[in-house]
Amino acid sequence: MNFLKYPDSEMMAMDVANMLADELGEALHHEERICFAVPGGTTPGPVFDDLCAVDIDWSRVDVVPTDERWVPEDHPRSNARLIKERLLVNKAAKARFLPLCAAQHAPQDVLAELESQIASELPIAVALMGMGADMHTASLFPGAAGLVEALDPHAPILVPVARDDLEEPRVTFSARVLNGALSKHILITGQDKRDALRASRNLPVEKAPIQAILEAATVHWTP
Numbered sequence: 001m002n003f004l005k006y007p008d009s010e011m012m013a014m015d016v017a018n019m020l021a022d023e024l025g026e027a028l029h030h031e032e033r034i035c036f037a038v039p040g041g042t043t044p045g046p047v048f049d050d051l052c053a054v055d056i057d058w059s060r061v062d063v064v065p066t067d068e069r070w071v072p073e074d075h076p077r078s079n080a081r082l083i084k085e086r087l088l089v090n091k092a093a094k095a096r097f098l099p100l101c102a103a104q105h106a107p108q109d110v111l112a113e114l115e116s117q118i119a120s121e122l123p124i125a126v127a128l129m130g131m132g133a134d135m136h137t138a139s140l141f142p143g144a145a146g147l148v149e150a151l152d153p154h155a156p157i158l159v160p161v162a163r164d165d166l167e168e169p170r171v172t173f174s175a176r177v178l179n180g181a182l183s184k185h186i187l188i189t190g191q192d193k194r195d196a197l198r199a200s201r202n203l204p205v206e207k208a209p210i211q212a213i214l215e216a217a218t219v220h221w222t223p
């Protein structure tokens, strides 16, 4: 794991956006289409604001959430909504969005179809991920139903996840698919998350799922 520290969120957003733009541009030199996975949550918005303005051939980029909350796309908690409003604008409006959710159906009824739309676009070229202070990443939550399956080396592409205290069911890329990304970035802010990341090193992956994707990842942190 590579750990990069920034003086503030603005600097972090700018540098991470530049780094992602370079990697996406480089990947576009080698592949006709590339897959870019991005998280939801509150941290990535400023990165999206900078990244959407960069001049790469977005028309050859498939943008997919790392995980999704099972809510309609116009719901305030929808990751698709965040991504469409903050990333897929400006120059990046030309990218294609691949949804992980069809909220009018139950997850188990549509997961196979969603997977089939994504399978041909894998592996992920560049993955940007977040982390919670409970050491989850994507929707790989400690103690959640679906976690063991999502951590399995032979896991399917997508795994439904639920836990009583989560506001809605979720679907997540399995650790196997996230780990298959050619480049992995984790974006975190605040001392609590830095402490959590440190503590995760001594815990089993079921208790600290972030462990599953740390190898060869770059962690970006600002207080």
Ligand SMILES: O=C(O)C(O)[C@@H](O)[C@H](O)[C@H](O)COP(=O)(O)O
Pocket: 039, 040, 041, 042, 043, 044, 066, 067, 068, 069, 079, 129, 130, 131, 132, 136, 137, 138, 139
């Ligand atoms: O949809 C989501 O919730 C995620 O993709 C999730 O893994 C997120 O990245 C972390 O929970 C951090 O969220 P914050 O950035 O809001 O702290």
